């Protein structure tokens with residue numbers, strides 16, 4: 001049956017069509033697939049090479065890969081590959097009065113523009129820096145929320161479009177004289193080099209964008225106006241290429257959204273990345289190696305969650321970024337990929353291997369149809385080759401899905417954390433049909449930890465946190481997924497905080513226990529520090545924060 005499904009569809013055509021939208025000549029690539037050497041096409045404007053001249057990175061534009069960056073030499077982990085000042089960024093609506101709109105620092109004292117009431121600064125200095133730009137956008141910015149509401153378009157997108165249009169105008173007026181190249185915003189003309197994927201956007205989205213752009217442009221002075229059609233393309237470029245910027249303290253929270261053309265043009269996506277991007281405290285974006293990279297190896301970052309299964313990742317990229325992922329992990333045979341474990345049901349015969357579930361085609365995934373093969377088995381164990389019926393594989397996955405849904409609904413709708421924990425624990429318990437690396441387990445452990453916290457079970461939360469880290473480390477060792485990510489460092493930090501709370505609870509009751517927990521906390525923070533130093537670098541405030549935690553603990557030990 002599996003073969004029949006494969007024969008019915010032609011997975012290449014839509015993938016190729018998507019390729020054509022992204023500067024990758026797939027037909028030629030197919031013909032020349034035996035020729036390993038990539039052929040250079042359009043030479044890149046010298047600006048790009050010059051902008052990255054001081055970094056160990058080579059920029060290429062080839063027929064097989066499009067524009068991409070490779071390592072100039074063998075690189076260690078924790079090396080900065082590019083540091084870029086956005087052409088423009090916006091502080092997201094939820095944080096609009098919490099971060100400075102120029103330097104992104106936390107706002108202790110707020111200076112608000114009394115006209116638009118939508119722009120906030122930390123100091124007179126930042127206010128003055130923004131003056132030339134702000135006079136051009138104050139009027140339209142005041143209207144973006146109302147236009148967004150009326151047209152169902154994200155108001156942050158409209159604000160970012162407005163700022164970019166003003167930047168385009170300002171670029172024609174004067175040259176930025178800032179000495180430090182990394183501190184100079186990337187010029188607007190580079191934005192026009194970015195892929196828009198407009199052809200793949202839903203017609204309904206283009207319709208609302210057109211309506212919003214028509215309204216927005218009426219609020220703008222002629223100086224910064226663009227034709228409505230160009231505004232729609234600009235919005236699509238933002239959607240396909242913008243990067244989130246975190247603040248320097250909270251975890252995994254994007255407080256701002258920016259367009260960084262250098263990063264967006266040259267760092268392609270890979271589901272098993274060797275590079276990451278991080279926000280710096282001055283609002284710049286930095287790209288850094290998270291593992292050793294060989295000379296000439298492509299530098300790829302991940303736009304999505306690494307621990308989702310292949311269908312889920314590809315579908316997310318199709319929907320949000322409009323491309324069909326062809327990274328090494330997505331194109332390697334399922335029976336050899338770590339992806340087999342993410343949907344893994346353990347073989348009932350050998351008890352070691354998992355049944356191999358083929359990935360869904362681009363045609364079906366683009367229609368939102370996932371896991372089609374589950375209804376059609378038979379499946380073979382990747383290790384011993386014994387066969388299982390579709391029921392044998394589907395049922396454990398359906399049952400895990402049901403428990404997950406019930407657990408999440410208990411948490412979200414009923415705020416019943418005990419019932420939530422009970423349902424999620426049906427998935428996370430070891431043993432059973434699910435493989436130890438099945439994604440349902442990790443997806444359940446994270447909310448389970450929060451349930452334990454809510455239920456006042458700190459020790460339980462610590463155990464779950466440790467299981468999450470152990471699972472991520474197992475992915476790294478068995479599937480070669482990265483061992484240094486900001487997410488992993490967050491779980492180490494969280495573990496340190498939970499152990500510190502346990503130490504506090506033991507205070508005055510048992511000095512032995514207090515010491516034990518303080519030591520565990522210090523060990524966890526030390527792990528967090530190691531990972532943060534690679535991912536963010538030693539001087540980054542997030543790394544410094546962990547150093548401060550360790551220093552405080554060491555003085556009480």
Ligand SMILES: C[S@@+](CC[C@H](N)C(=O)[O-])C[C@H]1O[C@@H](n2cnc3c(N)ncnc32)[C@H](O)[C@@H]1O
Pocket residue numbers: 021022023065066067068195197240241263264265266267268269270321322323324325326327
């Ligand atoms: C941010 S741009 C990178 C620049 C692109 N290489 C170019 O030549 O313009 C991202 C786009 O590159 C392509 N791309 C990046 N990673 C990819 C991947 N893993 N598989 C297929 N296409 C990819 C997609 O078209 C995507 O929208």
